[in-house]
Amino acid sequence: MRTAGWFADRLEPVADPPPVTARTYLLDVGLAGVVLALSVLPLLGVGDSGCDCQDRPAWAYLAVGAQAVPLVWRRRWPFTCGVVVLVATVVYGIANLPDPVVPFGGLVGLYSVAAYARPVLSYASLAAGIVAVPIAVSLSTTSSDALDYINPLFELVTAWSLGYASAARRRQASALAERTRQLERAVAAEGAALAAEERAQIAREMHDVVAHAITLMVVQAEAGPVALETGGGQAAFDAIGRIGRHALGELRRVLAALRPAEGSSQRAPQPDIADLAGLVDDAVAAGAPAQLEVHGDLAGLPRPVTLAAYRIVQESLTNAIRYAPGQPTRVLIQARDADLDIAIDTDGEVVANGSMPGAGRGLAGMQERASALGGSFMAGPRAGGWQVRVRIPLAPASPASNPAATRPKTP
Numbered sequence: 001m002r003t004a005g006w007f008a009d010r011l012e013p014v015a016d017p018p019p020v021t022a023r024t025y026l027l028d029v030g031l032a033g034v035v036l037a038l039s040v041l042p043l044l045g046v047g048d049s050g051c052d053c054q055d056r057p058a059w060a061y062l063a064v065g066a067q068a069v070p071l072v073w074r075r076r077w078p079f080t081c082g083v084v085v086l087v088a089t090v091v092y093g094i095a096n097l098p099d100p101v102v103p104f105g106g107l108v109g110l111y112s113v114a115a116y117a118r119p120v121l122s123y124a125s126l127a128a129g130i131v132a133v134p135i136a137v138s139l140s141t142t143s144s145d146a147l148d149y150i151n152p153l154f155e156l157v158t159a160w161s162l163g164y165a166s167a168a169r170r171r172q173a174s175a176l177a178e179r180t181r182q183l184e185r186a187v188a189a190e191g192a193a194l195a196a197e198e199r200a201q202i203a204r205e206m207h208d209v210v211a212h213a214i215t216l217m218v219v220q221a222e223a224g225p226v227a228l229e230t231g232g233g234q235a236a237f238d239a240i241g242r243i244g245r246h247a248l249g250e251l252r253r254v255l256a257a258l259r260p261a262e263g264s265s266q267r268a269p270q271p272d273i274a275d276l277a278g279l280v281d282d283a284v285a286a287g288a289p290a291q292l293e294v295h296g297d298l299a300g301l302p303r304p305v306t307l308a309a310y311r312i313v314q315e316s317l318t319n320a321i322r323y324a325p326g327q328p329t330r331v332l333i334q335a336r337d338a339d340l341d342i343a344i345d346t347d348g349e350v351v352a353n354g355s356m357p358g359a360g361r362g363l364a365g366m367q368e369r370a371s372a373l374g375g376s377f378m379a380g381p382r383a384g385g386w387q388v389r390v391r392i393p394l395a396p397a398s399p400a401s402n403p404a405a406t407r408p409k410t411p
Contacts, residue, residue: 031071041100042098060092067089079118085109088106089109103155110129113125113163125160130156201372213247216283216285217240273309287325288321289327296335311369318362324349339394340392345382
Protein backbone atom coordinates (compact mmCIF):
# COMPACT_ATOMS: atom_id res chain seq x y z
CA MET A 1 0.00 0.00 0.00
CA ARG A 2 3.00 2.30 0.37
CA THR A 3 3.53 2.24 -3.41
CA ALA A 4 -0.16 2.77 -4.06
CA GLY A 5 -0.21 5.66 -1.62
CA TRP A 6 2.81 7.27 -3.30
CA PHE A 7 1.10 6.93 -6.69
CA ALA A 8 -2.29 8.19 -5.47
CA ASP A 9 -0.91 11.19 -3.60
CA ARG A 10 0.74 12.43 -6.81
CA LEU A 11 -2.10 11.55 -9.12
CA GLU A 12 -5.14 12.92 -7.37
CA PRO A 13 -4.68 15.85 -4.94
CA VAL A 14 -8.29 16.56 -3.95
CA ALA A 15 -9.07 20.27 -3.47
CA ASP A 16 -11.50 19.72 -0.62
CA PRO A 17 -11.35 16.05 0.47
CA PRO A 18 -14.11 14.82 2.79
CA PRO A 19 -12.94 13.83 6.25
CA VAL A 20 -12.19 10.12 6.69
CA THR A 21 -13.24 9.09 10.15
CA ALA A 22 -13.40 5.73 11.90
CA ARG A 23 -17.12 5.60 11.17
CA THR A 24 -16.76 6.25 7.42
CA TYR A 25 -13.86 3.78 7.25
CA LEU A 26 -15.97 1.04 8.83
CA LEU A 27 -18.83 1.86 6.47
CA ASP A 28 -16.50 1.49 3.48
CA VAL A 29 -15.15 -1.78 4.83
CA GLY A 30 -18.73 -3.04 5.10
CA LEU A 31 -19.56 -1.78 1.60
CA ALA A 32 -16.52 -3.54 0.16
CA GLY A 33 -17.60 -6.74 1.90
CA VAL A 34 -21.11 -6.54 0.45
CA VAL A 35 -19.76 -5.89 -3.07
CA LEU A 36 -17.34 -8.79 -2.69
CA ALA A 37 -20.11 -11.14 -1.58
CA LEU A 38 -22.47 -10.16 -4.40
CA SER A 39 -19.73 -10.34 -7.01
CA VAL A 40 -18.37 -13.74 -5.96
CA LEU A 41 -21.76 -15.49 -5.89
CA PRO A 42 -21.80 -16.27 -9.64
CA LEU A 43 -18.34 -17.86 -9.33
CA LEU A 44 -19.72 -20.11 -6.59
CA GLY A 45 -22.51 -21.25 -8.88
CA VAL A 46 -25.27 -19.35 -7.10
CA GLY A 47 -28.01 -18.04 -9.42
CA ASP A 48 -28.33 -18.09 -13.18
CA SER A 49 -25.33 -16.27 -14.61
CA GLY A 50 -26.17 -17.05 -18.24
CA CYS A 51 -22.67 -18.49 -18.73
CA ASP A 52 -21.96 -21.97 -20.12
CA CYS A 53 -18.46 -21.92 -18.69
CA GLN A 54 -17.35 -24.79 -16.52
CA ASP A 55 -13.95 -23.74 -15.26
CA ARG A 56 -13.43 -21.24 -12.43
CA PRO A 57 -9.77 -20.20 -12.64
CA ALA A 58 -8.04 -18.83 -9.56
CA TRP A 59 -7.38 -15.49 -11.22
CA ALA A 60 -11.19 -15.02 -11.53
CA TYR A 61 -11.40 -14.80 -7.75
CA LEU A 62 -8.53 -12.31 -7.78
CA ALA A 63 -10.41 -10.20 -10.34
CA VAL A 64 -13.50 -10.26 -8.13
CA GLY A 65 -11.40 -9.23 -5.15
CA ALA A 66 -9.87 -6.38 -7.19
CA GLN A 67 -13.40 -5.12 -7.85
CA ALA A 68 -14.27 -4.95 -4.13
CA VAL A 69 -11.24 -4.62 -1.82
CA PRO A 70 -10.00 -1.22 -3.15
CA LEU A 71 -13.37 0.29 -2.23
CA VAL A 72 -12.12 0.39 1.39
CA TRP A 73 -9.98 3.40 0.36
CA ARG A 74 -12.47 4.98 -2.05
CA ARG A 75 -12.73 8.24 -0.04
CA ARG A 76 -9.00 8.74 0.45
CA TRP A 77 -7.85 7.77 -3.06
CA PRO A 78 -11.04 7.84 -5.16
CA PHE A 79 -9.47 8.03 -8.60
CA THR A 80 -6.86 5.34 -8.00
CA CYS A 81 -9.39 3.00 -6.47
CA GLY A 82 -11.84 3.75 -9.27
CA VAL A 83 -9.27 2.93 -11.96
CA VAL A 84 -8.32 -0.36 -10.31
CA VAL A 85 -11.94 -1.39 -9.82
CA LEU A 86 -13.04 -0.38 -13.34
CA VAL A 87 -10.09 -2.20 -14.98
CA ALA A 88 -10.83 -5.32 -12.94
CA THR A 89 -14.51 -5.07 -13.89
CA VAL A 90 -13.74 -4.74 -17.61
CA VAL A 91 -11.23 -7.64 -17.52
CA TYR A 92 -13.71 -9.85 -15.70
CA GLY A 93 -16.50 -8.89 -18.12
CA ILE A 94 -14.43 -9.71 -21.21
CA ALA A 95 -13.47 -13.15 -19.90
CA ASN A 96 -15.78 -16.13 -20.29
CA LEU A 97 -16.86 -16.11 -16.66
CA PRO A 98 -20.27 -16.03 -14.91
CA ASP A 99 -21.31 -12.42 -14.55
CA PRO A 100 -23.28 -10.91 -11.64
CA VAL A 101 -26.61 -9.23 -12.27
CA VAL A 102 -24.87 -5.84 -12.38
CA PRO A 103 -21.18 -4.95 -12.05
CA PHE A 104 -21.46 -3.76 -8.46
CA GLY A 105 -17.76 -3.00 -7.99
CA GLY A 106 -17.43 -0.97 -11.17
CA LEU A 107 -20.55 1.09 -10.45
CA VAL A 108 -19.50 1.86 -6.85
CA GLY A 109 -15.99 2.71 -8.04
CA LEU A 110 -17.30 5.11 -10.69
CA TYR A 111 -19.66 6.68 -8.15
CA SER A 112 -16.72 7.22 -5.80
CA VAL A 113 -14.64 8.92 -8.49
CA ALA A 114 -17.52 11.26 -9.34
CA ALA A 115 -18.24 11.99 -5.67
CA TYR A 116 -14.74 12.44 -4.23
CA ALA A 117 -12.18 13.04 -6.99
CA ARG A 118 -11.39 16.28 -8.73
CA PRO A 119 -13.92 17.24 -11.44
CA VAL A 120 -11.39 16.76 -14.27
CA LEU A 121 -10.70 13.20 -13.11
CA SER A 122 -14.40 12.59 -12.69
CA TYR A 123 -15.14 13.60 -16.29
CA ALA A 124 -12.18 11.56 -17.54
CA SER A 125 -13.49 8.46 -15.75
CA LEU A 126 -16.95 8.91 -17.26
CA ALA A 127 -15.49 9.26 -20.75
CA ALA A 128 -13.26 6.19 -20.27
CA GLY A 129 -16.23 4.17 -19.06
CA ILE A 130 -18.39 5.18 -22.01
CA VAL A 131 -15.61 4.07 -24.37
CA ALA A 132 -14.75 0.86 -22.47
CA VAL A 133 -18.27 -0.53 -22.09
CA PRO A 134 -19.00 -1.04 -25.82
CA ILE A 135 -15.53 -2.52 -26.33
CA ALA A 136 -16.00 -4.93 -23.43
CA VAL A 137 -19.46 -5.98 -24.64
CA SER A 138 -18.18 -6.55 -28.16
CA LEU A 139 -15.27 -8.70 -26.97
CA SER A 140 -17.29 -10.71 -24.46
CA THR A 141 -19.99 -12.01 -26.88
CA THR A 142 -20.57 -12.44 -30.56
CA SER A 143 -24.36 -12.31 -30.41
CA SER A 144 -24.96 -9.02 -28.59
CA ASP A 145 -27.98 -6.83 -29.25
CA ALA A 146 -28.74 -3.18 -28.51
CA LEU A 147 -29.77 -3.87 -24.91
CA ASP A 148 -26.38 -5.40 -24.21
CA TYR A 149 -24.89 -1.99 -24.90
CA ILE A 150 -27.65 0.24 -23.53
CA ASN A 151 -28.10 -1.39 -20.11
CA PRO A 152 -24.46 -1.13 -18.92
CA LEU A 153 -24.16 2.37 -20.34
CA PHE A 154 -27.32 3.42 -18.50
CA GLU A 155 -26.03 1.89 -15.26
CA LEU A 156 -22.66 3.61 -15.73
CA VAL A 157 -24.13 7.07 -16.38
CA THR A 158 -26.58 6.68 -13.48
CA ALA A 159 -23.82 5.78 -11.02
CA TRP A 160 -21.66 8.67 -12.20
CA SER A 161 -24.59 11.15 -12.02
CA LEU A 162 -25.40 10.13 -8.45
CA GLY A 163 -21.77 10.61 -7.42
CA TYR A 164 -21.52 13.96 -9.18
CA ALA A 165 -24.73 15.16 -7.49
CA SER A 166 -23.30 14.13 -4.12
CA ALA A 167 -20.11 16.11 -4.82
CA ALA A 168 -22.15 19.14 -5.92
CA ARG A 169 -24.21 19.06 -2.72
CA ARG A 170 -21.05 18.76 -0.65
CA ARG A 171 -19.42 21.69 -2.48
CA GLN A 172 -22.54 23.76 -2.00
CA ALA A 173 -22.65 22.92 1.71
CA SER A 174 -18.95 23.80 2.01
CA ALA A 175 -19.51 27.11 0.22
CA LEU A 176 -22.46 27.94 2.47
CA ALA A 177 -20.42 27.04 5.55
CA GLU A 178 -17.55 29.27 4.40
CA ARG A 179 -19.97 32.10 3.66
CA THR A 180 -21.44 31.67 7.11
CA ARG A 181 -17.97 31.86 8.66
CA GLN A 182 -17.20 34.99 6.65
CA LEU A 183 -20.46 36.60 7.76
CA GLU A 184 -19.74 35.68 11.37
CA ARG A 185 -16.27 37.22 11.11
CA ALA A 186 -17.73 40.33 9.46
CA VAL A 187 -20.39 40.65 12.17
CA ALA A 188 -17.78 40.14 14.89
CA ALA A 189 -15.49 42.76 13.30
CA GLU A 190 -18.37 45.20 12.93
CA GLY A 191 -19.42 44.60 16.52
CA ALA A 192 -15.86 45.19 17.72
CA ALA A 193 -15.66 48.39 15.68
CA LEU A 194 -18.98 49.62 17.05
CA ALA A 195 -17.92 48.75 20.59
CA ALA A 196 -14.63 50.60 20.11
CA GLU A 197 -16.46 53.63 18.71
CA GLU A 198 -18.91 53.56 21.60
CA ARG A 199 -16.06 53.37 24.12
CA ALA A 200 -14.33 56.27 22.37
CA GLN A 201 -17.53 58.31 22.42
CA ILE A 202 -18.09 57.64 26.13
CA ALA A 203 -14.45 58.51 26.82
CA ARG A 204 -14.87 61.81 24.96
CA GLU A 205 -18.02 62.63 26.92
CA MET A 206 -16.40 61.79 30.26
CA HIS A 207 -13.28 63.77 29.39
CA ASP A 208 -15.20 66.86 28.33
CA VAL A 209 -17.51 66.82 31.35
CA VAL A 210 -14.89 66.07 34.00
CA ALA A 211 -12.08 68.20 32.57
CA HIS A 212 -14.30 71.27 32.16
CA ALA A 213 -15.90 71.00 35.60
CA ILE A 214 -12.67 70.31 37.45
CA THR A 215 -10.89 73.14 35.66
CA LEU A 216 -13.59 75.64 36.65
CA MET A 217 -13.72 74.33 40.21
CA VAL A 218 -9.92 74.52 40.56
CA VAL A 219 -9.90 78.08 39.27
CA GLN A 220 -12.66 79.06 41.70
CA ALA A 221 -10.93 77.30 44.59
CA GLU A 222 -7.59 78.96 43.87
CA ALA A 223 -9.31 82.32 43.82
CA GLY A 224 -11.06 81.52 47.11
CA PRO A 225 -8.53 83.20 49.47
CA VAL A 226 -8.67 86.42 47.47
CA ALA A 227 -12.46 86.26 47.33
CA LEU A 228 -12.65 85.80 51.10
CA GLU A 229 -10.52 88.90 51.67
CA THR A 230 -12.72 90.97 49.34
CA GLY A 231 -15.99 89.60 50.65
CA GLY A 232 -16.79 87.47 47.62
CA GLY A 233 -16.08 84.10 49.17
CA GLN A 234 -19.71 83.02 49.24
CA ALA A 235 -20.08 83.67 45.50
CA ALA A 236 -17.00 81.55 44.80
CA PHE A 237 -18.34 78.70 46.90
CA ASP A 238 -21.74 78.98 45.21
CA ALA A 239 -20.07 78.81 41.81
CA ILE A 240 -18.13 75.69 42.84
CA GLY A 241 -21.32 74.03 44.04
CA ARG A 242 -23.23 74.96 40.89
CA ILE A 243 -20.46 73.70 38.62
CA GLY A 244 -20.18 70.46 40.61
CA ARG A 245 -23.93 69.80 40.48
CA HIS A 246 -23.99 70.49 36.76
CA ALA A 247 -21.06 68.10 36.21
CA LEU A 248 -22.75 65.39 38.28
CA GLY A 249 -25.90 65.78 36.21
CA GLU A 250 -23.97 65.34 32.98
CA LEU A 251 -22.14 62.33 34.36
CA ARG A 252 -25.46 60.74 35.28
CA ARG A 253 -26.70 61.29 31.74
CA VAL A 254 -23.59 59.64 30.30
CA LEU A 255 -23.79 56.69 32.70
CA ALA A 256 -27.53 56.29 32.11
CA ALA A 257 -26.76 55.46 28.48
CA LEU A 258 -24.84 52.42 29.76
CA ARG A 259 -27.82 51.17 31.78
CA PRO A 260 -30.73 50.61 29.36
CA ALA A 261 -32.75 48.81 32.05
CA GLU A 262 -33.19 52.04 33.98
CA GLY A 263 -35.59 53.38 31.35
CA SER A 264 -35.61 56.55 29.36
CA SER A 265 -37.63 58.42 31.99
CA GLN A 266 -34.52 58.77 34.14
CA ARG A 267 -32.41 60.24 31.36
CA ALA A 268 -32.21 63.98 30.99
CA PRO A 269 -31.41 65.36 27.53
CA GLN A 270 -27.79 65.99 26.62
CA PRO A 271 -26.68 69.64 26.40
CA ASP A 272 -26.68 71.40 23.05
CA ILE A 273 -26.15 74.84 21.52
CA ALA A 274 -28.97 76.34 23.57
CA ASP A 275 -26.84 75.78 26.69
CA LEU A 276 -23.79 77.61 25.36
CA ALA A 277 -24.76 80.84 27.11
CA GLY A 278 -24.56 79.12 30.50
CA LEU A 279 -21.26 77.56 29.51
CA VAL A 280 -19.81 80.99 28.67
CA ASP A 281 -21.20 82.46 31.91
CA ASP A 282 -19.41 79.76 33.92
CA ALA A 283 -16.17 80.59 32.12
CA VAL A 284 -16.62 84.30 32.88
CA ALA A 285 -17.32 83.47 36.52
CA ALA A 286 -14.05 81.51 36.58
CA GLY A 287 -12.16 84.61 35.49
CA ALA A 288 -11.94 83.96 31.76
CA PRO A 289 -13.40 86.87 29.75
CA ALA A 290 -15.38 84.91 27.15
CA GLN A 291 -17.86 86.22 24.58
CA LEU A 292 -20.47 84.33 22.59
CA GLU A 293 -21.79 85.49 19.23
CA VAL A 294 -24.43 83.57 17.29
CA HIS A 295 -25.54 84.15 13.70
CA GLY A 296 -28.35 82.30 12.00
CA ASP A 297 -31.24 80.19 13.20
CA LEU A 298 -30.07 77.40 15.51
CA ALA A 299 -33.54 75.92 16.00
CA GLY A 300 -34.13 72.53 14.45
CA LEU A 301 -30.49 71.60 13.96
CA PRO A 302 -29.71 67.86 14.08
CA ARG A 303 -29.18 66.64 17.64
CA PRO A 304 -25.71 65.12 17.00
CA VAL A 305 -24.55 68.41 15.49
CA THR A 306 -25.69 70.51 18.45
CA LEU A 307 -24.11 68.13 20.98
CA ALA A 308 -20.82 68.13 19.07
CA ALA A 309 -20.85 71.93 18.90
CA TYR A 310 -21.48 72.20 22.64
CA ARG A 311 -18.64 69.79 23.49
CA ILE A 312 -16.20 71.52 21.13
CA VAL A 313 -16.91 74.93 22.67
CA GLN A 314 -16.74 73.40 26.16
CA GLU A 315 -13.34 71.85 25.53
CA SER A 316 -12.02 75.05 23.94
CA LEU A 317 -13.11 77.14 26.94
CA THR A 318 -11.57 74.58 29.29
CA ASN A 319 -8.24 74.85 27.47
CA ALA A 320 -8.46 78.65 27.49
CA ILE A 321 -9.12 78.74 31.26
CA ARG A 322 -6.34 76.24 31.95
CA TYR A 323 -3.58 77.48 29.65
CA ALA A 324 -4.46 81.14 29.04
CA PRO A 325 -6.01 82.31 32.32
CA GLY A 326 -7.46 85.78 32.18
CA GLN A 327 -7.11 86.02 28.39
CA PRO A 328 -10.15 86.87 26.22
CA THR A 329 -11.86 84.10 24.25
CA ARG A 330 -14.35 84.78 21.47
CA VAL A 331 -16.83 82.10 20.36
CA LEU A 332 -18.58 82.62 17.02
CA ILE A 333 -21.35 80.26 15.89
CA GLN A 334 -22.72 80.61 12.36
CA ALA A 335 -25.63 78.49 11.12
CA ARG A 336 -25.69 78.34 7.33
CA ASP A 337 -27.96 76.47 4.96
CA ALA A 338 -25.68 73.45 4.60
CA ASP A 339 -23.35 73.53 7.58
CA LEU A 340 -22.57 74.92 11.01
CA ASP A 341 -19.36 76.92 11.44
CA ILE A 342 -17.61 77.31 14.79
CA ALA A 343 -14.76 79.77 15.27
CA ILE A 344 -13.03 80.10 18.66
CA ASP A 345 -10.13 82.52 19.23
CA THR A 346 -8.13 82.81 22.44
CA ASP A 347 -5.65 85.64 22.95
CA GLY A 348 -2.36 85.35 24.78
CA GLU A 349 0.85 83.36 24.52
CA VAL A 350 -0.63 79.88 24.89
CA VAL A 351 1.49 78.10 22.30
CA ALA A 352 4.38 75.80 23.18
CA ASN A 353 6.18 73.90 20.43
CA GLY A 354 3.37 74.55 17.98
CA SER A 355 0.49 73.26 20.11
CA MET A 356 -1.47 74.24 23.18
CA PRO A 357 0.28 72.71 26.21
CA GLY A 358 -1.49 69.63 27.58
CA ALA A 359 -4.38 69.90 25.13
CA GLY A 360 -3.57 66.81 23.05
CA ARG A 361 -6.41 64.60 24.28
CA GLY A 362 -8.94 67.40 24.11
CA LEU A 363 -7.90 68.39 20.58
CA ALA A 364 -8.12 64.76 19.47
CA GLY A 365 -11.61 64.53 20.96
CA MET A 366 -12.76 67.63 19.10
CA GLN A 367 -11.32 66.33 15.85
CA GLU A 368 -13.05 62.97 16.37
CA ARG A 369 -16.41 64.66 16.98
CA ALA A 370 -16.14 66.65 13.78
CA SER A 371 -14.94 63.63 11.79
CA ALA A 372 -17.77 61.45 13.04
CA LEU A 373 -20.25 63.88 11.45
CA GLY A 374 -18.31 64.24 8.20
CA GLY A 375 -16.97 67.68 9.11
CA SER A 376 -13.59 69.38 9.15
CA PHE A 377 -11.46 70.47 12.08
CA MET A 378 -8.48 72.77 12.45
CA ALA A 379 -6.71 73.95 15.58
CA GLY A 380 -3.41 75.71 15.93
CA PRO A 381 -1.56 78.87 16.82
CA ARG A 382 -2.30 82.23 15.27
CA ALA A 383 -0.77 85.65 15.65
CA GLY A 384 -1.19 86.53 19.30
CA GLY A 385 -3.04 83.41 20.43
CA TRP A 386 -4.78 80.18 19.55
CA GLN A 387 -7.61 79.36 17.14
CA VAL A 388 -10.09 76.57 16.55
CA ARG A 389 -12.08 76.24 13.31
CA VAL A 390 -14.79 73.63 12.84
CA ARG A 391 -17.27 73.09 10.05
CA ILE A 392 -20.00 70.45 10.48
CA PRO A 393 -22.42 69.64 7.64
CA LEU A 394 -26.07 69.63 8.66
CA ALA A 395 -26.55 66.53 6.48
CA PRO A 396 -23.42 64.60 7.55
CA ALA A 397 -21.53 62.69 4.88
CA SER A 398 -19.69 59.46 5.47
CA PRO A 399 -16.29 60.13 7.06
CA ALA A 400 -14.71 57.79 4.49
CA SER A 401 -15.84 60.10 1.69
CA ASN A 402 -14.59 63.24 3.40
CA PRO A 403 -10.78 63.46 3.43
CA ALA A 404 -10.89 66.48 5.72
CA ALA A 405 -12.66 64.40 8.33
CA THR A 406 -9.95 61.77 8.53
CA ARG A 407 -7.09 63.98 9.64
CA PRO A 408 -6.72 67.19 11.63
CA LYS A 409 -5.74 70.35 9.82
CA THR A 410 -2.99 72.67 10.89
CA PRO A 411 -2.69 76.32 9.93
